[in-house]
Amino acid sequence: MSLAHATTLLFVPGDRPDRFERALRSGADVVICDLEDAVAVDAKETARDHVRDAAAAGARVAVRVNAVGTAWHEADVAMAVEHRLSLVLPKANRAAVAALAELDLGGTEVLALVETARGLLDAADVAAAPSVRRLALGHLDLATDLGVAPDVLTVMDHARTTLVVASSAAGVVGPVDGVTPQLRDAERLADDLTRAERLGMRGKLCIHPDQVAAAADRFAPSPQELAWASSVVTAERAGVAVVDGQMVDAPVLARARQVLARRRPHTSPSSAAPSSAAPSSAAPSSAAPSTTEGEPA
Template sequence: MRAARSFLFVPGDRPERFDKAAAAGADAVIIDLEDAVGSEHKSSAREAAATWLQDGGSACVRINAADSTEHDADVAALGGLTSLVAVVLPKASGPAVASAVAQRTGAPVLALVESAAGMLRAAEIAAADGVVRLAFGHLDYAVDLGSDNGRTAMLHGRSTLVLASRAAGIPGPVDGVTVALDDPAVLDDDLAHARDLGMTGKLIIHPRQVDATHASYRPSEEEVVWAQKVLAAVDGGPGGAVRVDGDMVDAPVIARAQDILRRKDR
């Protein structure tokens, strides 16, 4: 969960797709019991998810929000399932519910922030017991704000989640979905924008988005060469700050170089 880059949704009422989603190459699969499932299918989706996990499947599960009549049943169904990777908590608006879900299920929580109320308490949610990542539900967030889903309108939300995650000592947040399935350039642009802001993963809705997501979070050849040069200079240098290609190299630069090399073979 801490290092996952791609989180692939699969509808909870389509159990015939669970194995296919698991084989698609995403770092994590999210069986969705919330938005992807109509009210008349909630119970059967919950049972299908629990059965698949009991039978050897491994995935995250997005449950219904705390104010939903389905929430308690979802949490109860997931309790004690050792192959449950994480619970995705939608409409997270405070730390108490997130911690309660983690305690009741015995699984870590990916808290999906989708409202102004949740955004104002993002730091508390990130620091809550059991929360391992934050994620951005930017589509619902835009509706809640009465705003469009443009970059400028969403910038504060994304940056707030990045800062909250860093302050809490958890990995950078997971960005929301890209709904344009037939235009790879849109996905690439969304990925680059989120990565530049400090987000470290993405919710995705189709297997064809997996490879682009992983490639986006993999360092370029130029970055790898630079990182190797930096660490070589430090290893062979006199200690303290050194210069590489005319730039000063000190502890933060060294840490960035180490991170690049850590990610290069993923």
């Protein structure tokens, strides 16, 4: 699925090919093979080879490359471009996006992960960059950069709304919210999803397959929302000016169409794993929570 239409994006460590198949069968819209935070320095090259092999065997994944300026960045990007894999750019800011544009991307879709103060200030320029399809929030790393706890909502909600405004101004789909590291806390996940959706975020970075279904449900319009949106569009076509006591003017009609556009098509799991893949031994539900943005359990 295109990054523009994804609401659930699941990380899996690039150096754990035994987990690829379960991730691909999780139902996530996009599986992101992580070559950055989840992979130790001495395993970077091996992780890239694992992802290359999976892509060559037919796995359709995205790749979080190592940051601009690191020893692995250009080789990571070249591998993604070679296999036509979408690319997640960490530590995204104006300078990083400009440096990425100097490489031959060949039309590769880019999800820009904003996780620093500089990136937040540059969000409008990042969202407007030709190669960037969408923004995502790395709130754990952003909190560290700012010297605050990641649960300080006044700060993190400001970051979310900044990305929402930047995305809207650039004409790209609403941004993807950061991870919920509390893997066994369904209530916390539900709260995070509700808050993000109400602020205008339009997707979720997940770090465990068990988080995918809840995220998909939250970012899909409810039956009530769909019924309202359909009635508004139908009324406008029939020349009716009021629906449920509310005037149907241009902003109301535009919102109704946005709701209908968010309907989730009936799809199978994100992409089939390569046929030669060994049975997965992906992370068990009892795995310890992650402490790094996007690092899977």
